[in-house]
Amino acid sequence: MQRARDLIPLLRSHAREADRERHIPEAVIEALDEAGMWQLTVPRRFNGHETDITTFVRAVIELGRGCGSSAWVTMISNAVSWFVGMLPGDAQKEVFGAKPNVRLCSVKTQTPDARRVDDGVIVSGRWTFASNSLNAEWALIGVPVLAPDGSWVEAGQGLVPMSDITIEDTWDVTGMRGTGSNTLVADEIFIPDHRVLPLDSAGEGGVPTEYSDEALYQSAYVPVLALIPAAPLLGLATTALELSIEKLPKRPVVYTGYKSSADSPTVQLAVAEASAKIDMAYLCMWHAAEEIDAVAKADETMPLLDRARIRRDVAFITRSCQEAVEILLDANGASCFAHSNPLQRIWRDIETGSRHGMLVPGVNMEVYGRALLGADLDLWTT
CATH class of the missing domain: 1.10.540.10 (Acyl-CoA dehydrogenase/oxidase, N-terminal domain)
Structure with missing residues (x-):
């Protein structure tokens, strides 16, 4: 650490x-x-x-x-x-x-343009939002798992060297701008079978590694993929709180008699509420991560309801970070939107990052609600 x-x-x-x-x-x-x-x-x-x-x-x-x-x-x-x-x-x-210090990028988008050949698959296509594309030496891309006759079996992901890939500069967005989440383009590239993982198998815990004693790689697949993108958001929200605690006592509350924001009950309440949301987000993060680790180290399969609950926890972490930063922006006022002020960048990064498919609070809460009520869930929701 x-x-x-x-x-x-x-x-x-x-x-x-x-x-x-x-x-x-x-x-x-x-x-x-x-x-x-x-x-x-x-x-x-x-x-x-x-x-x-x-x-x-x-x-x-x-x-x-x-x-x-x-x-x-x-x-x-x-x-x-x-x-x-x-x-x-x-x-x-x-x-x-x-x-061992290799850098990698990833995008889950599936390509429909694939055909089965001996010992692998040949794919062509475009894969959008490949974070870390500009630094990567290997890419993980969405590819179908095909039967010997070429028919579709299930979705998968395959590893390809970046030397086989062209990067299209398409990442010009409001937040998380430095991630280089560009579009990957490939034309007739071969991916051998040993570099393709069927996603349903991963979701069920049936991974093909020969080293089954390594607990990390037995961790519950979807819960991990849901939890880890929330970590940058929690770091950002923490910094927003730290900066606010540092700066607010030096600023007046305009159109009031408060020469220091530290004397304003409104600002005091805002900072307290934001800190509570961030602290609760940390508790959810540790609880979910430690549960994932405990189950993996015990070589057990995480029950469906527990996996769905981690999706709920991710929703809470994400929403708490969003709300905490919104509260702090209100307390800091319009000056925090100057390009020179890191609070506006933190806000943009959180608002962009929180729209990642694994983080959207409503979707994650729905997953847990369905699980609680006994509705059908597929592997890719949990």
């Missing part, structure tokens, strides 16, 4: 540049590398850290306190490394064998 925490000043100093230039500065990439942040979920067999999920999200939260985009790309790269740890050993050697 300390190595991630030590990066906060550097990340903050480059956060505006990442936002403006729409990519992570090289100085930050190198610092993340030197601190071992690209190896959080790489197996120890390849000199990685092989952290548990709790440690993973703790590190990403710390990075999020410095820069939302830097935390996001670190989270994405390690999410893919975690995915690689589920694949057969041959695939793991290809990715980690020569370079």
